Every structure is written in C-alpha cells, then in structure tokens.
Amino acid sequence: xxxxxxxxxxxxxxxxxxxxxxxxxxxxxxxxxxxxxxxxxxxxxxxxxxxxxxxxxxxxxxxxxxxxxxxxxxxxxxxxxxxxxxxxxxxxxxxxxxxxxxxxxxxxxxxxxxxxxxxxxxxxxxxxxxxxxxxxxxxxxxxxxxxxxxxxxxxxxxxxxxxxxxxxxxxxxxxxxxxxxxxxxxxxxxxxxxxxxxxxxxxxxxxxxxxxxxxxxxxxxxxxxxxxxxxxxxxxxxxxxxxxxxxxxxxxxxxxxxxxxxxxxxxxxxxxxxxxxxxxxxxxxxxxxxxxxxxxxxxxxxxxxxxxxxxxxxxxxxxxxxxxxxxxxxxxxxxxxxxxxxxxxxxxxxxxxxxxxxxxxxxxxxxxxxxxxxxxxxxxxxxxxxxxxxxxxxxxxxxxxxxxxxxxxxxxxxxxxxxxxxxxxxxxxxxxxxxxxxxxxxxx
Numbered sequence: 001x002x003x004x005x006x007x008x009x010x011x012x013x014x015x016x017x018x019x020x021x022x023x024x025x026x027x028x029x030x031x032x033x034x035x036x037x038x039x040x041x042x043x044x045x046x047x048x049x050x051x052x053x054x055x056x057x058x059x060x061x062x063x064x065x066x067x068x069x070x071x072x073x074x075x076x077x078x079x080x081x082x083x084x085x086x087x088x089x090x091x092x093x094x095x096x097x098x099x100x101x102x103x104x105x106x107x108x109x110x111x112x113x114x115x116x117x118x119x120x121x122x123x124x125x126x127x128x129x130x131x132x133x134x135x136x137x138x139x140x141x142x143x144x145x146x147x148x149x150x151x152x153x154x155x156x157x158x159x160x161x162x163x164x165x166x167x168x169x170x171x172x173x174x175x176x177x178x179x180x181x182x183x184x185x186x187x188x189x190x191x192x193x194x195x196x197x198x199x200x201x202x203x204x205x206x207x208x209x210x211x212x213x214x215x216x217x218x219x220x221x222x223x224x225x226x227x228x229x230x231x232x233x234x235x236x237x238x239x240x241x242x243x244x245x246x247x248x249x250x251x252x253x254x255x256x257x258x259x260x261x262x263x264x265x266x267x268x269x270x271x272x273x274x275x276x277x278x279x280x281x282x283x284x285x286x287x288x289x290x291x292x293x294x295x296x297x298x299x300x301x302x303x304x305x306x307x308x309x310x311x312x313x314x315x316x317x318x319x320x321x322x323x324x325x326x327x328x329x330x331x332x333x334x335x336x337x338x339x340x341x342x343x344x345x346x347x348x349x350x351x352x353x354x355x356x357x358x359x360x361x362x363x364x365x366x367x368x369x370x371x372x373x374x375x376x377x378x379x380x381x382x383x384x385x386x387x388x389x390x391x392x393x394x395x396x397x398x399x400x401x402x403x404x405x406x407x408x409x410x411x412x413x414x415x416x417x418x419x420x421x422x423x424x425x426x427x428x429x430x431x432x433x434x435x436x437x438x439x440x441x442x443x444x
Contacts, residue, residue: 018221022155023167025221026148029103030171031178032210033144036110036137037075038179039203041271041396042289044068047200052127054119062404065275069396072271074131075138076393079385086143087378088241095154095377099147100218106140107211109133114204146381149364154225154438156365159311162318162434165364166307172360173299173353176270179203180296184289244375244382251370255383256390257426258319258366261419262359263391265326268416269295269349269356272396273337276403281340291346298353299360306361314434315366319427322358327420329355330413338409359423369433391419 040048049068050057057064082102090098113133119126148168156164186199244252274292277283310318329351336348364380371379399412 021221025218026152026168028214028217030148030168031174032214033106034172034175035178036207038176041072051118052130066400073393075134076389078135078138079142082139082142083381083385087381090147090377095147095151102140102144103214107207109136110204110207114201142385146377153364153368161365162307162310162362166304166361169303169360170300173296176296180289180293187286244378252383254426254430255367256386258423259387260391261423263388264395264419265416267392267395272399287342295349295353298350302354302357303361306358310362314432315362316432318362319359322355323420323424325355327417330417334409334413366433369436
C-alpha cells in the first residue's frame with residue numbers, strides 16, 4: 001500500500017519502463033485527437049465551405065467562410081458535456097478506460113467525415129451530418145485531454161511533473177505537423193480539381209490507422225497510481241461533479257481563465273492564418289502549409305521547454321513569460337504577415353510558438369496540482385473545456401469578423417492581447433502549485 005508521498009517518489013527499472021509507456025500513450029492519444037481536429041480546421045480554411053455550404057458560398061463567400069469557421073466552434077460547445085461525463089466516469093472508474101473510449105469515439109467520427117456525401121450529392125443533409133460528426137468529435141475531445149494529462153502527471157516523479165505533463169500537450173503540435181504535412185503533400189502531388197473531388201477525404205480516412213496504433217499503445221498502459229490508491233482506500237467520491245461544484249469553484253474558474261489566451265492565439269495558428277494568407281493575401285497554399293508545419297516544430301520544442309522550465313522556476317513564472325511574449329509579439333507579427341513575404345510569414349509564426357509553448361507546457365501539471373484526487377479528472381477537464389470555448393472555439397470566426405469589419409489585421413492582434421491579460425490574471429490568482437502533493441489524502 002503506497003502512501004501519498006510514495007506516489008510521488010516511486011523509482012526503479014520497471015517504473016521507468018512504465019513511465020515510458022505512459023508518456024507514449026498520452027502523446028499518441030492527444031496526437032490523434034488533434035490530428036483529427038486540425039485536418040478539419042485546416043480544410044475549413046480552404047475547402048469545406050464550397051463542398052458543404054455550396055449555395056451560400058456562391059451568393060456570399062465572406063459569410064460562408066465565417067460560418068465554416070463557426071463549424072470549428074460548434075464542436076467546442078459540446079466539450080464541457082464530454083468533460084463532465086468523461087470526468088465523472090474517469091473519477092469513478094479510472095483514467096485508463098476513459099482514455100481508450102474517447103480515442104475510439106474521436107477516430108470513428110473523423111473517419112466518417114471522410115465518407116460524407118457533399119451538398120451537391122445530398123443537399124442540406126450534408127451540412128447537418130457534418131455538424132453531427134463535429135459534435136461527436138467535440139464530446140470526445142472534452143474527455144480526452146483530462147485523462148491524458150492526469151495519466152502523465154500522476155505517473156510522474158515529483159520534480160518532473162511539468163515535463164511529464166508536457167507530453168500530452170505536444171500532441172497538439174505533433175498532430176498539427178502530421179495534418180499540415182499530409183495536406184502539403186496532397187496539395188503538392190495532385191491537381192486542385194482532384195483534391196477538391198476526392199483528395200480531401202484521404203486525411204480523414206487515414207485516421208483509422210492512427211486509431212488502431214493508439215488503441216494498442218493505450219491498452220498497454222497501467223492505471224494511474226493515484227487512482228489505484230483511491231480504489232484501495234475506497235475514497236472515490238460518489239458524485240465527483242457535485243463535490244466539484246460545491247467545494248472547488250475557484251480552481252475551475254482559474255483553470256478556465258488560464259487557458260483562454262493560449263487557446264485563442266493557438267487557433268489563429270491552426271486555422272485562421274492559413275485562410276488569411278491564402279484567401280486575403282493570395283499567397284500560395286503549399287508554401288503556407290509548409291511554413292505552418294515548420295512553425296509547429298517550434299511549438300513542439302517550446303511546449304517541452306515550458307514543462308521542463310516550470311519544474312525549475314515554477315508554473316506561474318513560466319506561464320507569465322509565455323503570455324508576455326504572445327502579448328508583445330501580436331502587432332509586429334501581423335505587420336510581418338502583411339508583407340506577403342513567405343520567409344517573414346514563417347518568422348512571424350515561429351516567434352509566436354515560443355510564447356504559445358511556454359504558456360501551454362506547464363498546464364497539465366498546474367491543473368492537476370490545483371484539484372484533490374477525487375475530483376481531479378472532472379475539475380481539469382471542465383476548466384480546460386470552458387477555457388477552450390471562451391478562447392479558441394470562435395477565435396477564427398471572431399478574427400474573420402474583425403478583419404471584414406475593420407479591414408486591419410492588427411485589430412485581431414489587439415483582441416488576442418486582451419485575452420492574454422485575462423489569462424495572466426488567472427495565473428496570478430491561482431498562485432504557485434509546484435510541488436503540491438497529489439496523493440489521496442492531499443487536500444489543498
């Protein structure tokens with residue numbers, strides 16, 4: 001029987017082997033999750049409005065683009081529901097079962113998008129079915145991240161929680177590299193007509209392969225030591241959600257605020273810049289996709305640095321450094337993008353990823369340390385889901401609307417700067433969490 005302090009200090013060869021399996025399992029799952037998401041977000045920027053919103057695209061292309069970005073946002077609205085249900089079951093039944101379930105669900109919805117008939121084939125049913133599959137994607141994404149974050153952090157040695165917790169986070173840039181890289185390859189190797197006719201379906205259907213790999217890896221991962229300890233002590237709350245709402249409102253609020261700025265800025269990189277560069281600035285799509293892929297490597301590196309750094313100097317300082325960089329870079333970044341020079345476009349995106357990584361890497365560890373074990377899955381999942389709704393869900397839609405109404409890309413920069421300030425306030429209010437015990441008897 002392990003004591004709470006031992007949960008944080010287990011070592012040995014078998015533990016290290018298990019740790020590697022956990023890191024692989026959390027990384028693979030979030031990579032697949034985000035690959036699926038990015039394929040959709042990036043095709044929304046270039047192709048989905050003519051295929052699924054055909055009549056509107058012909059009569060009012062600007063509105064069709066805003067609505068197709070709103071399709072990204074729709075799935076976010078169902079994330080809290082996924083977070084509530086998966087969080088509740090994850091706090092009752094374990095982290096592992098929910099991880100496998102959400103992974104399979106996300107993959108099935110993505111593969112089905114690749115088989116959907118278009119507006120030309122079935123009329124108004126096309127966007128209806130597309131929205132339904134997006135809702136399923138959003139529901140599964142709401143539950144997936146919390147489980148992956150907790151598996152990583154609850155298996156971590158005390159002094160490496162930030163670094164371990166960064167592994168599910170780098171699923172975002174890795175998923176983006178896979179998605180954008182594949183779209184770059186398809187765009188470069190087939191005609192525009194072929195891509196619009198059938199090529200766009202390939203990345204959705206390929207997610208089936210990723211799901212099989214992810215399922216096998218995740219099944220091999222042991223249950224989180226903290227949850228095993230809870231099961232041994234029969235400490236699991238009968239209603240984690242009720243307990244969370246009654247006694248842990250402030251951590252939920254702070255975790256929501258902390259994520260808003262990062263998520264909104266991230267969604268500019270994921271969805272908006274590609275549309276803005278190709279449609280408004282008329283830059284060539286393959287070059288833009290390649291620049292986005294290269295910037296994603298920056299995001300990957302700086303997310304790991306952010307996790308590692310938060311173990312050295314603390315979560316709060318690392319977050320604040322990240323948000324300061326995003327804030328300071330916003331207006332210069334849009335000035336560089338507006339030059340229409342592909343090299344300056346690449347620099348603009350890469351520097352943004354420094355701030356994005358530092359304000360994303362420490363998140364898993366900080367969130368896990370903010371909640372006691374019996375409501376932890378519910379707490380971090382719900383905070384993350386609400387942060388995503390207020391941050392990224394409609395960031396691309398708001399950015400496109402600001403651009404069309406002000407005719408000045410800098411207005412989008414100011415919008416993100418305001419969100420960075422809100423998130424920085426959330427970080428400061430949450431206070432430093434580094435080193436807090438995660439065991440069952442640890443109540444903060």
